Amino acid sequence: MGYKGLKKVDIIFDCANCEPLEVLKKALAMTPDQIIEQIISSGLRGRGGAGFPTGLKWKLAKAEKSDVKYVICNADEGEPGTFKDREILDVVPSKVLVGMAICAYAIGAKEGFVYLRNEYNFLLKDLNPLIEKFNKNIQNLGLDFTIKMFSGSGAYICGEESALFESMEGKRGEPRNKPPYPTKIGYNGKPTVINNVETLVYCTMIIRIGVEPFKKLGTSDSRGSKVFSISGDTTKAGIYELELGIGVDEFVKEFGNGDTKAVQIGGASGFCVPRKDFKNKIIGFEGVPTGGSMMIFNSSRSMYNVLKDYLEFFAEESCGQCTPCRVGTQQLLKGIEAIKRGEKPSSYLNQLLKLTETMKVASKCGLGQSVQNSFSSIVNNFREEMIY
Amino acid sequence: MSIINLTIDNKKVSIEKGQTILDAAKKVNVRIPTLCHHEDLCVAGNCRVCVVEVEGSKTLSASCAVPAEDGMVVKTNTPKVRNARKDIVALLVSEHNTQCTTCYRSMNCELQALSAEYNIDNNRYLSVLKPNIEIDRSSWSIEKDDSKCVRCQRCVRTCAELQHVNALTVSGKGKDMKISTFMDLPLNEAICTNCGQCVIHCPTGALTERRYFDRVWEAIGNEKKHVVINTAPSVRVAIGEMLGYPVGSRVTGKMVTSLKRLGVDSVLDTDFSADLTIVEEGYELLQRLRKALVENDTSIKLPMITSCSPGWVKFIEHIFPEHLGHLSTCKSPQQMFGALSKTYYAEKKGIDPKDIVSISIMPCAAKKFEANRPEMNDSGYRDIDAGLTTRELGHMINQAGLNFAELEDSEFDSIMGESTGAGAIFGATGGVMEAALRTAYELVTGRDVPFDNLNILPVRGMEGIKEAAIKLENCLPDWSFLEGVELKVAVAHGLINARKIMDQVAAGKSPYHFIEVMACPGGCIGGGGQPIPTNDEIRKKRAEAIYEEDMNMPVRKSHKNPEIIKIYKEFLKEPLGEVSHRLLHTSYKKRNHY
Numbered sequence A: 001m002g003y004k005g006l007k008k009v010d011i012i013f014d015c016a017n018c019e020p021l022e023v024l025k026k027a028l029a030m031t032p033d034q035i036i037e038q039i040i041s042s043g044l045r046g047r048g049g050a051g052f053p054t055g056l057k058w059k060l061a062k063a064e065k066s067d068v069k070y071v072i073c074n075a076d077e078g079e080p081g082t083f084k085d086r087e088i089l090d091v092v093p094s095k096v097l098v099g100m101a102i103c104a105y106a107i108g109a110k111e112g113f114v115y116l117r118n119e120y121n122f123l124l125k126d127l128n129p130l131i132e133k134f135n136k137n138i139q140n141l142g143l144d145f146t147i148k149m150f151s152g153s154g155a156y157i158c159g160e161e162s163a164l165f166e167s168m169e170g171k172r173g174e175p176r177n178k179p180p181y182p183t184k185i186g187y188n189g190k191p192t193v194i195n196n197v198e199t200l201v202y203c204t205m206i207i208r209i210g211v212e213p214f215k216k217l218g219t220s221d222s223r224g225s226k227v228f229s230i231s232g233d234t235t236k237a238g239i240y241e242l243e244l245g246i247g248v249d250e251f252v253k254e255f256g257n258g259d260t261k262a263v264q265i266g267g268a269s270g271f272c273v274p275r276k277d278f279k280n281k282i283i284g285f286e287g288v289p290t291g292g293s294m295m296i297f298n299s300s301r302s303m304y305n306v307l308k309d310y311l312e313f314f315a316e317e318s319c320g321q322c323t324p325c326r327v328g329t330q331q332l333l334k335g336i337e338a339i340k341r342g343e344k345p346s347s348y349l350n351q352l353l354k355l356t357e358t359m360k361v362a363s364k365c366g367l368g369q370s371v372q373n374s375f376s377s378i379v380n381n382f383r384e385e386m387i388y
Numbered sequence B: 001m002s003i004i005n006l007t008i009d010n011k012k013v014s015i016e017k018g019q020t021i022l023d024a025a026k027k028v029n030v031r032i033p034t035l036c037h038h039e040d041l042c043v044a045g046n047c048r049v050c051v052v053e054v055e056g057s058k059t060l061s062a063s064c065a066v067p068a069e070d071g072m073v074v075k076t077n078t079p080k081v082r083n084a085r086k087d088i089v090a091l092l093v094s095e096h097n098t099q100c101t102t103c104y105r106s107m108n109c110e111l112q113a114l115s116a117e118y119n120i121d122n123n124r125y126l127s128v129l130k131p132n133i134e135i136d137r138s139s140w141s142i143e144k145d146d147s148k149c150v151r152c153q154r155c156v157r158t159c160a161e162l163q164h165v166n167a168l169t170v171s172g173k174g175k176d177m178k179i180s181t182f183m184d185l186p187l188n189e190a191i192c193t194n195c196g197q198c199v200i201h202c203p204t205g206a207l208t209e210r211r212y213f214d215r216v217w218e219a220i221g222n223e224k225k226h227v228v229i230n231t232a233p234s235v236r237v238a239i240g241e242m243l244g245y246p247v248g249s250r251v252t253g254k255m256v257t258s259l260k261r262l263g264v265d266s267v268l269d270t271d272f273s274a275d276l277t278i279v280e281e282g283y284e285l286l287q288r289l290r291k292a293l294v295e296n297d298t299s300i301k302l303p304m305i306t307s308c309s310p311g312w313v314k315f316i317e318h319i320f321p322e323h324l325g326h327l328s329t330c331k332s333p334q335q336m337f338g339a340l341s342k343t344y345y346a347e348k349k350g351i352d353p354k355d356i357v358s359i360s361i362m363p364c365a366a367k368k369f370e371a372n373r374p375e376m377n378d379s380g381y382r383d384i385d386a387g388l389t390t391r392e393l394g395h396m397i398n399q400a401g402l403n404f405a406e407l408e409d410s411e412f413d414s415i416m417g418e419s420t421g422a423g424a425i426f427g428a429t430g431g432v433m434e435a436a437l438r439t440a441y442e443l444v445t446g447r448d449v450p451f452d453n454l455n456i457l458p459v460r461g462m463e464g465i466k467e468a469a470i471k472l473e474n475c476l477p478d479w480s481f482l483e484g485v486e487l488k489v490a491v492a493h494g495l496i497n498a499r500k501i502m503d504q505v506a507a508g509k510s511p512y513h514f515i516e517v518m519a520c521p522g523g524c525i526g527g528g529g530q531p532i533p534t535n536d537e538i539r540k541k542r543a544e545a546i547y548e549e550d551m552n553m554p555v556r557k558s559h560k561n562p563e564i565i566k567i568y569k570e571f572l573k574e575p576l577g578e579v580s581h582r583l584l585h586t587s588y589k590k591r592n593h594y
């Protein structure tokens, strides 16, 4: 494990005023295959949560034979405790658009969409004119690509890529069966690359600064840096770009308020790391992966309440179509409440833990599959708080 | 199509690429349990009951949804699979109003079967059944009980894919997700056509037909009442499925006997009124053609479209209300029968019509609504007092303790009990068209339709839309204006196909003179009131049985039915005459479009 000390990085928000079109020109001077090659060799993995290798995703989409392909920027940002995409779109929107254009050029797409979280509609005031201008500029550069905005439906599940496509197609936001994956059959049934806001900016920056400066950051499984949304019991709440692979203890030393009991890494669908594990866990795909949310809890927090909040969130935000997730989330919530009230014995927690295993292996999408992460990491580490 | 090879439970399977793991498993007789899957519908993959283990995958795969891949190694019965499946069924039970003892679908319920198979312990989980769920009994035809819903969305897919009505949708998410209508309207205010296809595709007791059999028992038990029952052509080829017979068995004689044993005063045949419909409708078509071709009357709407499927009638009233003029004004055979049972029949039998209770046994849920349409009282009484489904009759026969298989055969009573092969084939898609052509062609030319054995094969079968054309030559003098006309007809079944036909009509581009539309896939043999389950193979077998029924009839043309000839002579006088207009024809109304 490549344990690292804390290191602040400035790639995403760097040179907010530099000319993004220059980066695009640089990309257009390369061949699509060269671009994809660079993204692959950078080791960049998706920043939306699942961590799929971005270059490979682009390569798969490029390989599809289709006249129509799409690039979609996932700006639905619904994970509790995450607000970094909003910041990126607010501060360096052009870099996001350039990332989309580079991707479009690389895979052969003519149309792109930014799927914007409903609550972020206030950004449209600035984004709309920017996109209009950007569309003209890229046409002038000879790239046949147009970006449009799409205002989301307001449901957390619509951040899941296939539910997002359904929602864009005017249907109910329900995740699809996979396979087929979006690179084969995505929006409107066409090959689609969908990337997180932050992922796209890293693509822009990898083209601009080159592969090496990015790649030398992080660990072998988690190259580069990442933007974190830090909240909870901290005096330094906010957005930070940090190198990947740092130890949780380093993180807590910097951001904790001295009394940190646990850190929830990756939001409601992520993992809870208790104090005793701070030393031997790193933040990254080989350790604790995260889409960016870091919630810090100090000793006065009830982890029962934390878990209950998450379960209420899941029971509300599950799309409700598949059995393990729809009913499982309700059972977990009702179950911990019943144990707390003494209506069920504490051994019922074991039944519930088994249930999360079923949800993990049998749910249709990432939402139901990842409920186990927070449930088991909180229940196993704070069992007594669940019971008494 | 390329062939791929995989192994399922150590058995080698070769299958066409694009098929699912479930398809592949079927090929080697490995049964994987399913719930949201239905052969008639597109894949949903939401219940997760069908999960299997695929080597190399961390999660389980929903076998109904995941395509089989070359070299795949699948295990369908590992501890991991069994645990997950059992857990999933237990979860479904935990949100379910488990009242099997009082449930209409008990013993015919997929959740019940799964729960029994996995020996579910009801105490594994807490109940998360929503409190205070109210049963929607607003519709004359369909009852919706969300407390028995497993949220498989089969109904939603049925209403969208087979029927293109979209009366049912999913509303809410997470714990509040449920099957709903537009704006959560009660079913009687929604755009629902009452076709009942959702009911026969529902795995549980969440969607059922409104039951009226208690009303029938009551009438039978009332000495003062004279109960007449008419049974539709497709009931006799399907009811056996509920009583221990294989699919496609013809049990006409036993069915008649069983009804007599129930205590019904007169067991009559809807086929009779189907024959009557053919004669009236045949004349109506010829009259429209005369007005359009000879008198150049531009108010005449062609193509004329059949009106004997009440689900279809309500569909067009909702969705194409500006084209109601295309519908034949003929009532459905059920309603013709009803009106005559309290007039002609009453008169002939010397019974006061107020004492007659007229019941129909139908393959259909929409006929319940039709029987209750306010205008259906031309006899001066409710023309039909209750419309029952094939399933309800099956229940009544069981309630009466009859050993169906041991019953002798018997004949329909008279009058209005005699029928023809033409009336019989009404029950299958294309049947009305075939019967109509047998009659109309002969009326116009004096000769048999130019098909072997009167079998008009182009309009038979399960193709969604079928077409045929018959050239009218050497016409009789009365019909000389039709000389040389090529009569173009089409047949559509399933409302999705009806919509295609209507889009053409609405665009003014329909090339046909006459169109048969049935709301249900396969026609009445696939009706929403038929025994559950349903699928293409079952529908085909029932249809075959109907055509056998036809071939076994001495008379196979509606206008040659002796009782039809008699009723015109003694009562109706002439097709489209004054009495017909009063009793046998109707009008339609515009309905809301949501």
Ligand SMILES: Cc1cc2nc3c(=O)[nH]c(=O)nc-3n(C[C@H](O)[C@H](O)[C@H](O)COP(=O)(O)O)c2cc1C
Residues within 6 Å of the ligand: A045, A046, A047, A048, A049, A050, A051, A052, A054, A074, A075, A076, A077, A078, A079, A156, A157, A158, A159, A160, A161, A162, A194, A195, A196, A197, A199, A200, A365, A366, A367
């Ligand atoms: C329930 C759920 C919600 C998600 N929400 C988001 C989101 O808000 N933003 C996002 O970028 N990805 C979200 N994802 C991940 C996307 O499905 C997808 O993997 C991602 O957009 C791919 O981009 P990336 O490869 O750049 O990370 C979500 C996934 C799940 C299962």
Ligand code: SF4
Residues within 6 Å of the ligand: A157, A174, A175, A317, A318, A319, A320, A321, A322, A323, A325, A326, A363, A364, A365, A366, A367, A368, A369
């Ligand atoms: S896991 Fe949850 S969110 Fe995903 S499809 Fe199933 S019910 Fe919907």
Ligand code: SF4
Residues within 6 Å of the ligand: B096, B097, B098, B099, B100, B101, B103, B104, B105, B106, B107, B109, B110, B111, B112, B148, B204, B205, B206
């Ligand atoms: S729907 Fe099925 S499981 Fe539910 S009560 Fe009825 S028979 Fe029992």
Ligand code: SF4
Residues within 6 Å of the ligand: B148, B149, B150, B151, B152, B153, B154, B155, B156, B179, B198, B201, B202, B203, B204, B206, B207
């Ligand atoms: S009503 Fe029936 S078919 Fe529809 S979702 Fe519920 S259980 Fe499934």
Ligand code: SF4
Residues within 6 Å of the ligand: B142, B158, B159, B163, B165, B166, B167, B168, B191, B192, B193, B194, B195, B196, B197, B198, B199
């Ligand atoms: S009865 Fe027919 S139209 Fe009505 S909801 Fe069911 S499938 Fe749809």
Ligand code: FES
Residues within 6 Å of the ligand: B033, B034, B035, B036, B037, B044, B045, B046, B047, B048, B049, B050, B051, B062, B063, B064, B065
């Ligand atoms: S039958 Fe496969 S998921 Fe429901």
